[in-house]
Amino acid sequence: MIVTEGLGKRFGELQAVEDLSLRVHAGEVFGFLGPNGAGKTTTVRMLSALIGPTSGKAWVAGCEVGRQDGELRRKVGILTESPGLYDRLSAERNLEFFARLYEVADVAGQVERYLRLLGLWDRRHEPVGGFSKGMRQKLAIARAMLHEPQVVFLDEPTSALDPEAARLVREFVAELKHEGRAIFLCTHNLDEADRLCDRVAVFRTRLLALDTPAALRRQLFGRSVVFHLRTMEASFAERVRALPAVQSVQIVDRKLVVGLEDPESANPQLIRALVEAGADIQFVGELRRTLEDVYLKLVGTPDGIPAT
Amino acid sequence: MRKIGVIIRKEWSEVFKNRLVLGTVGFLPLMLTAMPLVLLRVMGGEGGLGEVGTSDMPASFARLCEGLSGAECAQYFFVTEFLLLYMLMPLMIPVTIAAYSIVGEKSTRTLEPLLATPVTTIELLAGKGLAAVLPAIGATWLSFAVFAIGARLLGVGPRLVAKLADPMWLLAIFIVGPLLAIASVSVAVMISSRVNEPRVAEQLAGLVVLPLLALFFGQVSGLILLNLRLVLWMAVGLLALDSGLLAFAVQLFQRESILTRWK
Secondary structure: OEEEEEEEEEEOOEEEEEEEEEEEOOOOEEEEEOOOOOOHHHHHHHHOOOOOOOEEEEEEOOEEOOOOHHHHHHHEEEEOOOOOOOOOOEHHHHHHHHHHHOOOOOHHHHHHHHHHHOOOHHHOOOEHHHOOHHHHHHHHHHHHHOOOOOEEEEEOOOOOOOHHHHHHHHHHHHHHHHOOOEEEEEOOOHHHHHHHOOEEEEEEOEEEEEEOHHHHHHHHHOEEEEEEEOOOOHHHHHHHHOOOOEEEEEEEOOEEEEEEOOHHHHHHHHHHHHHHOOOOEEEEEEOOOOHHHHHHHHHOOOOOOOOO | OHHHHHHHHHHHHHHOOOHHHHHHHHHHHHHHHHHHHHHHHHHHOOOOOOOOOHHHOOHHHHHHHOOOOHHHHHHHHHHHHHHHHHOHHHHHHHHHHHHHHHHHHHHOOOHHHHHOOOOOHHHHHHHHHHHHHHHHHHHHHHHHHHHHHHHHHOOOOHHHHHHHOOHHHHHHHHHHHHHHHHHHHHHHHHHHOOOOOHHHHHHHHHHHHHHHHHHHHHHHOOOOOOOHHHHHHHHHHHHHHHHHHHHHHHHHOOHHHHHHOOO
16 A cells, blocks of 8 residues: 655755655555654655655555546545644635545535544534534545545644544554555654554654564564562572573563573573572462563664663 | 636635624725715815806816816815725725735645645735635725715716726726735735734735825825826836736745745
């Protein structure tokens, strides 16, 4: 659904996007993660034919960016960072306007469908200026979907929403995926990306990593098992380090963090060794790395110091 | 064409909910129609002008009064002063509408979703431009019609009423007016690309009235005589100016420019 080959955008001296190559498939939720100013919005704007690339090529829903822009815009829906609604017009009138510009065949039907789906039907006659942030965001999502696009770009879709509304939007996104649409999701909510996305790209001007969240966690951190011990002695670590399956050992307070290729096979051996060394094991668990750990390791901490 | 209509309807349904815009669009035509009518009434009333001869008029103007009595010529002279003020309508109304329509979209950040639709930038510019130009032209023409009918009802002689429909007035109202409106919208688009506050855009774009006011005061002071030849030159000049301004506005009104270069 989305293919980019060496896509780049330069604004004068500033290289905003460099050599971006990726593929997003139908029925996939693709997370596009990166710090502010990383070039995410520029990428989305290029892929939705709002601005032209200065290098490389891209195809979205079968249309080449820069050559079939009008057709491309008919096939993509975009939720911009700010909802961007006409405050003096009603919710219904806002959607009707965009439905007509998208040449939707059944304007009234589609408007009603999405207003109902996002819980705004009862407020359809009210001017949007009086809507809460959450309602505005939902209306903007409805607008992005009116013409049933094959590819949907969502920029921070749940940023302004309360937990209940955020959940509704996440369920909505999951539904879109099941309908076979490609969802290109830009978000700073890494927990949301972890839950929603089939694959994620970590991006800062250029692509830093691209894979499933689980694969990225594995690639960057491997797998680690944490042994909570009643008392800690240096000899326990020595004993464990001597085992061939062990890749790394760290002592954190009374916890032994052991890096392993395959914990399921190595754990019985490890436990035996620790018990023989006189350790009292209180609890064993896998150290859960989050997508945030992955992100910070790739992008660096907010101060620019790579996380360890 | 259909999308242009969709944009125009949206613009009107939104912009005319703004009282400031509605006030400008309503007040200017009312004022500029009422003033010359009141003047005609006062001048035409008992003892209004008394016995005025065309010898009291500037000689160059008196030549325009062929077939009119001295009093009628004086009325025609004063009412003609208002012709340039009439031209304020096609200048000011589009500026106000376009400022709120384009800068308003910038400040509410509705331009990006709009640009993401399959609408072409020409359709968008045409829609927004016509939404600003059409009410101005409509108001100008309607005001002129009301003025002509009002003048007749006020007892102004048929010769003077006929004179008000001479080629100079018709050219000014029906050709120069729309050309001014186009120039005004083009200037509003250019200014809208640089400012973020509708009122600032309106005030800056409002400076387009300065040349017109200069002409008006030139005419009042007797330095300039408004005649068919001058109005014809105005039309030709505006046609050339509009071509340049429109080309520049179209250049400025491209998706990439709007999203990356507009302030």
